[in-house]
Amino acid sequence: MQFLSNGDGVMASSFCENCSRLLKELAVHLRKFYRECVQTVRDVFRELCQCTCFRNTPERRFLRRTTRELSSLHLLCGDETQLLNQESLQALSRLATSENTDLQMTAAMYYLHLSHHLKSPLPDPFMEPVMTLLLSTDLDVQKTISLSLVNLLVKNNVCKELVIEMGMLVPMLELFQSGDATAQCHSCACVTMLVSSESNREAVIVDGVIPLLALAKSYDRQVQLNATWALLHLTQSDWSTRILCQAGAIPVLILLLQSSDSEVQFYSCTALCNIAAVQKHHPKLLSIGGHFLLKSLLTLMSSSVQKNSSQACRCLQTLSKNVLIQEQLMELDCVLPLKALLKTSSPMWTESAVTLLSALSAHPPNNDVLVNEGLLDEIGELLLHHDTSSSVIITHSCKIITDLCSSSIGQQAVMESRCLSGLLRAFVSPSLSDETLLHVTSCLHHLMTWVSLKTMTSEQVSRLVKLSEQTQNPQLSYRSAAIISKLEMTEEMFQLLRPYYITMMEYLLVYLKKKDVKFQHLGIVTIFNLKQDGDFSSLLADSELEAQLWTVHAQTEETRRLLQMIQPLSPSSVNP
Numbered sequence: 001m002q003f004l005s006n007g008d009g010v011m012a013s014s015f016c017e018n019c020s021r022l023l024k025e026l027a028v029h030l031r032k033f034y035r036e037c038v039q040t041v042r043d044v045f046r047e048l049c050q051c052t053c054f055r056n057t058p059e060r061r062f063l064r065r066t067t068r069e070l071s072s073l074h075l076l077c078g079d080e081t082q083l084l085n086q087e088s089l090q091a092l093s094r095l096a097t098s099e100n101t102d103l104q105m106t107a108a109m110y111y112l113h114l115s116h117h118l119k120s121p122l123p124d125p126f127m128e129p130v131m132t133l134l135l136s137t138d139l140d141v142q143k144t145i146s147l148s149l150v151n152l153l154v155k156n157n158v159c160k161e162l163v164i165e166m167g168m169l170v171p172m173l174e175l176f177q178s179g180d181a182t183a184q185c186h187s188c189a190c191v192t193m194l195v196s197s198e199s200n201r202e203a204v205i206v207d208g209v210i211p212l213l214a215l216a217k218s219y220d221r222q223v224q225l226n227a228t229w230a231l232l233h234l235t236q237s238d239w240s241t242r243i244l245c246q247a248g249a250i251p252v253l254i255l256l257l258q259s260s261d262s263e264v265q266f267y268s269c270t271a272l273c274n275i276a277a278v279q280k281h282h283p284k285l286l287s288i289g290g291h292f293l294l295k296s297l298l299t300l301m302s303s304s305v306q307k308n309s310s311q312a313c314r315c316l317q318t319l320s321k322n323v324l325i326q327e328q329l330m331e332l333d334c335v336l337p338l339k340a341l342l343k344t345s346s347p348m349w350t351e352s353a354v355t356l357l358s359a360l361s362a363h364p365p366n367n368d369v370l371v372n373e374g375l376l377d378e379i380g381e382l383l384l385h386h387d388t389s390s391s392v393i394i395t396h397s398c399k400i401i402t403d404l405c406s407s408s409i410g411q412q413a414v415m416e417s418r419c420l421s422g423l424l425r426a427f428v429s430p431s432l433s434d435e436t437l438l439h440v441t442s443c444l445h446h447l448m449t450w451v452s453l454k455t456m457t458s459e460q461v462s463r464l465v466k467l468s469e470q471t472q473n474p475q476l477s478y479r480s481a482a483i484i485s486k487l488e489m490t491e492e493m494f495q496l497l498r499p500y501y502i503t504m505m506e507y508l509l510v511y512l513k514k515k516d517v518k519f520q521h522l523g524i525v526t527i528f529n530l531k532q533d534g535d536f537s538s539l540l541a542d543s544e545l546e547a548q549l550w551t552v553h554a555q556t557e558e559t560r561r562l563l564q565m566i567q568p569l570s571p572s573s574v575n576p
């Protein structure tokens with residue numbers, strides 16, 4: 001079926017991988033329907049041709065002729081000029097307007113054939129018979145032509161805006177009420193295609209929201225899936241989202257989180273995530289009693305379907321910006337399943353979990369609970385054993401460590417965990433961006449306020465020195481040099497630093513020449529620590545760095561002398 005085929009490249013440009021897979025699943029059902037429909041039409045026409053009365057009237061002679069034309073359709077599959085010529089259009093118009101449903105079905109089957117093989121846009125005049133066939137009194141005709149329209153919309157063979165302008169939305173919405181699962185499936189797929197165009201959403205939402213919500217409750221899997229997919233598209237603008245919420249979409253979407261179909265779960269969760277992005281919708285999201293939404297998302301977060309688990313995490317993360325929701329999540333013991341996700345080998349699961357934990361740790365009342373739950377131990381192990389190329393994991397791990405160190409219990413837990421070792425491992429990863437490195441160095445510098453780095457590898461020391469001399473990123477350079485200044489200067493550490501003394505003297509000279517006092521202070525502290533090694537003292541003697549050090553000293557003395565001229569200053573005048 002071309003509706004679900006990826007061979008022409010259209011699907012790849014219009015839909016994500018998940019949507020493409022969904023359409024492929026639907027292909028089995030649609031192929032079966034198409035084959036059965038074609039066979040049924042052929043069988044009926046074959047019986048009619050055997051009857052003597054078939055030859056008696058002009059209409060029946062016309063029916064016999066169209067039967068022969070239908071039989072030759074497959075011979076024309078590659079010749080669009082013959083499929084779309086003026087004679088074909090006139091014949092389709094006559095067939096579509098006929099009161100004979102068999103003739104209408106012939107036209108519908110012709111369009112179904114077109115939708116399989118057409119490569120170029122369908123000329124606008126050929127859309128008139130489509131509208132006529134959608135208004136047919138025969139449900140089978142409507143099902144066939146709506147399937148044809150779905151195929152054409154998927155392949156971008158027809159303009160979505162033209163479909164709306166011609167009024168096709170009304171008969172498609174009426175098919176929602178047909179009670180036939182196939183008709184509902186095809187019409188819902190059409191509507192889904194139409195709402196994927198932003199300019200059409202207003203037209204769809206005015207008349208289509210209530211029917212879509214009704215279909216989302218269907219017991220037919222495919223109908224429910226298409227309806228949920230359409231609702232998801234309607235959550236992509238603020239206006240349509242507001243209308244959806246007013247129409248009662250939130251309870252329906254929350255219930256769909258518990259669907260037995262993983263795709264329905266994914267689409268409903270994504271739609272809720274879009275709704276949750278607007279904080280004014282939070283009261284409605286939480287209006288269902290018993291923390292039903294949060295419980296459903298936490299359950300989905302433990303799903304074996306990776307994309308569903310990750311999407312549930314993202315939805316909870318969006319909601320967690322609300323302090324009340326954070327408190328409710330902590331009451332529901334959300335930390336345990338999140339810790340379990342940190343141990344998985346999948347980056348998608350891990351990134352979603354660590355991002356949500358980072359949001360929770362940013363709220364100080366949660367910190368003691370997170371520490372007592374052993375989160376810092378898990379973060380240390382995560383940094384030590386996970387792929388260090390993930391900037392999301394490293395960045396949010398740094399945020400969690402920094403947040404949880406705000407209390408003495410957190411500081412003690414850090415010292416007992418392997419967070420420091422994990423940060424040093426991540427620090428030497430060659431794939432990290434400067435932005436991620438800044439998070440790592442800032443976290444390390446923060447930890448070194450009370451934790452000393454007694455042991456480092458030559459690779460880690462080399463990385464620190466290299467970043468310290470990186471003048472194009474002053475903040476990263478400062479953080480890296482600040483770590484060096486706080487190293488415990490043992491003989492083993494001096495041995496690691498000696499190969500880099502010349503390089504270090506060069507960046508320290510730059511620091512001392514800066515007008516920013518914090519760089520000057522950092523340079524002086526570093527020189528003081530390094531002078532404990534005789535090798536560095538020998539290099540410093542009579543060097544340009546030493547001369548600059550005396551220049552800074554002279555400037556400082558001059559500043560001190562000028563300040564004495566306006567003595568005495570009371571504390572209140574200095575710090576009003």
